[in-house]
Amino acid sequence: MGYPGRPFSQVDIVILPILTVPNPLLTQRARPVRPDEFGEALHKRMTDMAETMYAAPGVGLAGPQVGDLRRILTCDLTEDRDEDGRREKGKALFFMCNPQIVAASKEQFRWEEGCLSVPEFWEYFERPRHVTVRFQDAHGELQEIEISDYPSIIVQHEMDHLEGITLLDRVSRLKKGRYLKKVKKWQREQERVEAEEQAW
Numbered sequence: 001m002g003y004p005g006r007p008f009s010q011v012d013i014v015i016l017p018i019l020t021v022p023n024p025l026l027t028q029r030a031r032p033v034r035p036d037e038f039g040e041a042l043h044k045r046m047t048d049m050a051e052t053m054y055a056a057p058g059v060g061l062a063g064p065q066v067g068d069l070r071r072i073l074t075c076d077l078t079e080d081r082d083e084d085g086r087r088e089k090g091k092a093l094f095f096m097c098n099p100q101i102v103a104a105s106k107e108q109f110r111w112e113e114g115c116l117s118v119p120e121f122w123e124y125f126e127r128p129r130h131v132t133v134r135f136q137d138a139h140g141e142l143q144e145i146e147i148s149d150y151p152s153i154i155v156q157h158e159m160d161h162l163e164g165i166t167l168l169d170r171v172s173r174l175k176k177g178r179y180l181k182k183v184k185k186w187q188r189e190q191e192r193v194e195a196e197e198q199a200w
């Protein structure tokens, strides 16, 4: 499938449940990946995360969003589209462990962000337009990339998750409160539907 490192066959792929707010795991600071954790098992986990991300569909997914509190994230930074306007899967897929922003531009870039863990929520934010990110791949190899604009926003957004920060922590308390109220309403509706289904 053109993934970094050795690809896995389709049957091995596991689509992981994506946690949504207000799940407390999304507010925890993730811990660094230890040297002994790099290798095939981590590569497999990140392949599952990538497949989960593509299935959602999304362009980035961080460990805490699937309940893995390690500093890991997957992102697809391609801006190319196929004839049907779809992103070409796996073309610019990155597995980032222990990512660090080593340089960021003063120049800002404004973009409307959404998040798989904050469904039905979009908001404009400004972040540095250009960043240099240093990270290790799933096998522990050190890499560095310079990214700009939308790809830069994706990585910065995912890195927020490693600090336990979601989009809701970047908006006013009023907006956050209003959204969480909506989430409670969705949960109540969901519980009612499940109760009705059980009654049958």
Ligand SMILES: [Zn+2]
Pocket: 114, 115, 116, 117, 157, 158, 161
């Ligand atoms: Zn997110």
